[in-house]
Amino acid sequence: MNRNDQQAYDRGTSLFSPDGRIYQVEYAREAVKRGAPSLGIRTTEGVVIAAQRRTSSSLMxxxxxxKLHKLDDFLGAASAGHVADARRLIDDARTAAQRNRLRYGEPLGVETLTKTLSDEIQETTQYGGTRPFGAALLIAGMDGEGLxxxxxxxxxxxxxxPQEWRAVAIGSGRDDIQEFLEDTWSESLTIDEGVEIAVRALLSGDDELDAGNVTIATITADGYRTVSEDEIQSVLDEHQEPTDEDDE
Incomplete structure (x- = not known):
């Protein structure tokens, strides 16, 4: 297919090309790939979500x-791609979680929430006058209560x-981070080991990683918790290669 033929199909979100592709969806996926990386790791005790923050100026x-969002006491999300698009989905996720608590008096299930958001995302590929969300989310949490x-x-x-994962990365450098996760993940990981692997995974994509530009949260039976910068720095100190400045 030449470029002129492609242009006939990439102007609308509800048009299939002759080879069965929706170009606007593929462009949205490219937007996700250009975003700063985020990842999730499932452990025996809960889920770790982590993300790298990129600033466009030293003054920012x-x-x-x-990049990480608390949706409910036992639900969290990480995003990659267009920040504004991700915020819209996060707001909808929080509304769905609150509505479920008010209506049924219990937390919303992770799978239920993911499918609700996925239905909303899919609708933008089916009707004219809209564009696909240029963001991807990792939805993490605990299904059930107590033991x-x-x-x-x-x-x-x-x-x-939607897809369920044991460990997954989204955003730029996804291939390298995903390869690291595939090599290091195991069924017996504890939540602390998951935090360490999350930092090391981000470090595999950026060897000059700084603790101030990393954000990590854990979701366990005790709820949603943000990992402190000191905890992140301690892992970096153990695994990051010293720079020439450090040696001086």
Whole structure:
């Protein structure tokens, strides 16, 4: 197919090309690939979500860039891609979680929430006058309560297709980070080991990683917790190669 033929099909989100592709969805996926990386790791005790924050200026406050989001006491999300698109989905996720608590008096299930968001994402690929969300989310949390609580980790896609993972990365450098996760993940990981692997995974994609530009959270039976910068720095000190400046 030449470029002129492609242009006839990439102007609308609801048009299939002759080879069965929706170009606007593929462009949205490219937007996700250009975003700063995020990852999730399922462990025996809960789920770890982590993300790297990129600032466009040394004068920008890194904490103002939200990559991890608390959705409910036992639900969290990490995003990659267009920040504004991700925030819209996060707001919808929080609304769904609150509505479920008010209506049924219990937390919303991870799988249920993921499928609800995926339905919303998919609708943008089916009707004219809209564009696909240029963001992907990792939805993490605990299904059930107490001893019966089970960690779950899902990924959404701009096409609206949800997938469940043991460990997964999204955003730029995804291939290198995913390869690291495939080599290091095991069924017996504890939550502390998951935090360490999350830092090392981000370090595999950027060997000049700084603790101030990393944000990590854990979701366990005790709820959602943000990992402190000191904890992140201690892992970096153990695994990061010293730079020439450090040696001086």
């Amino acid at each position: 406050e890194g904490e103002s860039i939200e 019966d609580a089970r960690p779950r980790l899902y990924q959404t896609d701009p096409s609206g297709a």
